Amino acid sequence: MKVLIQLNRLVAFHKTMGDPTRVRIVILLAKGPLHGQAIAGKLGLSAPTITHHLKKLRDVHVVYERRDKNIIYFYLNESMIKQQAQELTKLLETRGEELDEMMEISLERQKVIQNFFTKEGKLKNIPAQRKKKLMVFEHMVQGLSMGKKYGEKEINEYIKQFHDDYATIRREFIINHYMYRENGIYELNPEEMWAKPE
Amino acid sequence: MKVLIQLNRLVAFHKTMGDPTRVRIVILLAKGPLHGQAIAGKLGLSAPTITHHLKKLRDVHVVYERRDKNIIYFYLNESMIKQQAQELTKLLETRGEELDEMMEISLERQKVIQNFFTKEGKLKNIPAQRKKKLMVFEHMVQGLSMGKKYGEKEINEYIKQFHDDYATIRREFIINHYMYRENGIYELNPEEMWAKPE
DNA sequence: TATCTAATTAGATATATATCAAATAACTAA
DNA sequence: TTAGTTATTTGATATATATCTAATTAGATA
Numbered sequence: 139m140k141v142l143i144q145l146n147r148l149v150a151f152h153k154t155m156g157d158p159t160r161v162r163i164v165i166l167l168a169k170g171p172l173h174g175q176a177i178a179g180k181l182g183l184s185a186p187t188i189t190h191h192l193k194k195l196r197d198v199h200v201v202y203e204r205r206d207k208n209i210i211y212f213y214l215n216e217s218m219i220k221q222q223a224q225e226l227t228k229l230l231e232t233r234g235e236e237l238d239e240m241m242e243i244s245l246e247r248q249k250v251i252q253n254f255f256t257k258e259g260k261l262k263n264i265p266a267q268r269k270k271k272l273m274v275f276e277h278m279v280q281g282l283s284m285g286k287k288y289g290e291k292e293i294n295e296y297i298k299q300f301h302d303d304y305a306t307i308r309r310e311f312i313i314n315h316y317m318y319r320e321n322g323i324y325e326l327n328p329e330e331m332w333a334k335p336e
Numbered sequence: 337m338k339v340l341i342q343l344n345r346l347v348a349f350h351k352t353m354g355d356p357t358r359v360r361i362v363i364l365l366a367k368g369p370l371h372g373q374a375i376a377g378k379l380g381l382s383a384p385t386i387t388h389h390l391k392k393l394r395d396v397h398v399v400y401e402r403r404d405k406n407i408i409y410f411y412l413n414e415s416m417i418k419q420q421a422q423e424l425t426k427l428l429e430t431r432g433e434e435l436d437e438m439m440e441i442s443l444e445r446q447k448v449i450q451n452f453f454t455k456e457g458k459l460k461n462i463p464a465q466r467k468k469k470l471m472v473f474e475h476m477v478q479g480l481s482m483g484k485k486y487g488e489k490e491i492n493e494y495i496k497q498f499h500d501d502y503a504t505i506r507r508e509f510i511i512n513h514y515m516y517r518e519n520g521i522y523e524l525n526p527e528e529m530w531a532k533p534e
Numbered sequence: 535t536a537t538c539t540a541a542t543t544a545g546a547t548a549t550a551t552a553t554c555a556a557a558t559a560a561c562t563a564a
Numbered sequence: 565t566t567a568g569t570t571a572t573t574t575g576a577t578a579t580a581t582a583t584c585t586a587a588t589t590a591g592a593t594a
Contacts, residue, residue: 152354153351156349156353156354157551159552185571185572186554208562224421226421230366357583373539382585383540406541
């Protein structure tokens with residue numbers, strides 16, 4: 139099977155992790171979720187600065203947030219970090235000829251993602267065109283971890299991060315073989331099984 | 337065993353990998369060593385630009401170079417990439433309390449490294465003070481891969497990247513249990529075995 | 535020694551970004 | 565509705581950095 143890396147995603151991830159403040163935030167969140175003020179306090183930085191960094195971390199899906207009353211808690215998305223660690227080693231298996239192809243695919247995909255997601259990472263609507271729809275789903279599924287089992291509630295919560303209509307999207311995940319379900323437990327399929335355009 | 341991460345090293349690595357040109361260089365070198373002009377040609381960038389990026393990649397030990405006649409070939413240090421991929425996942429196991437400790441150690445170490453290595457990464461001289469000496473050796477040993485077997489020639493070549501007196505340094509590696517030797521084959525020891533100060 | 539090629543350095547420019555204080559927005563609870 | 569808390573946005577500033585051209589250095593060879 140061909141090693142396909144999404145260059146932009148990989149670069150964006152590393153760029154984001156290439157800042158000491160952000161890594162410190164990640165380390166703090168590894169212990170458990172925190173709200174903005176707490177992070178600011180622990181790191182001795184202002185609230186706007188923390189907002190700034192959290193936005194970047196959220197852009198690459200390293201953190202996500204959940205509101206409880208008036209306080210927004212930030213969570214670490216561990217699976218994304220694990221995934222990117224894998225991508226890094228995949229780089230070594232890449233044959234140089236694939237570079238151009240990778241760049242092209244990356245570019246097209248980037249455009250679609252940019253069109254259908256707000257800058258906050260919310261899905262505006264589900265694309266009608268199949269190819270684009272699949273790109274959007276693949277994008278969403280990136281934050282899930284291979285081999286991990288998810289309860290239905292958990293999946294719903296995860297999808298809500300992108301769109302309120304989690305039921306439809308969850309169904310699409312199954313239909314297009316991104317995930318499979320057994321006794322109410324959801325799990326990511328291997329990439330070979332995912333729906334492909336054409 | 338405690339998870340000890342060198343924050344600065346980790347951040348520097350990711351910062352370096354957070355640039356599309358540099359990742360493209362890494363992908364090219366994954367196929368095999370190349371010289372500067374070749375890289376410049378393939379990427380459509382000027383020679384100075386390539387020099388600039390190679391310097392950064394060299395700073396974090398992702399590439400190293402070897403001269404053949406008049407041409408300098410750049411090699412990918414795959415073990416460093418694998419190692420950093422591991423460090424990334426180690427982040428997740430880090431307990432937040434270790435943050436300060438990590439920062440402090442990082443800072444002290446950084447200073448020592450800065451004092452004893454030139455900005456080209458060459459070791460100026462072996463520190464007399466034991467603690468600093470160990471830091472220097474640990475620094476050098478970072479580019480070797482755990483579990484990999486190295487021939488004596490290979491080790492010598494590797495050490496020459498830092499200092500001409502490879503024999504002394506190779507001996508120190510053994511004395512301080514960074515590596516062990518069996519029938520002329522060298523291998524990295526697990527970190528628990530490494531010499532510790534005090 | 536003179537000359538060729540490869541690599542680096544210097545200097546310039548344009549762009550990005552980390553940070554803060556002040557203003558604003560979003561939400562809760564009284 | 566009003567007050568209080570938390571988060572974000574705005575605007576300013578200082579710093580970093582990706583890229584180029586031109587000049588320089590390093591090493592090989594004729």
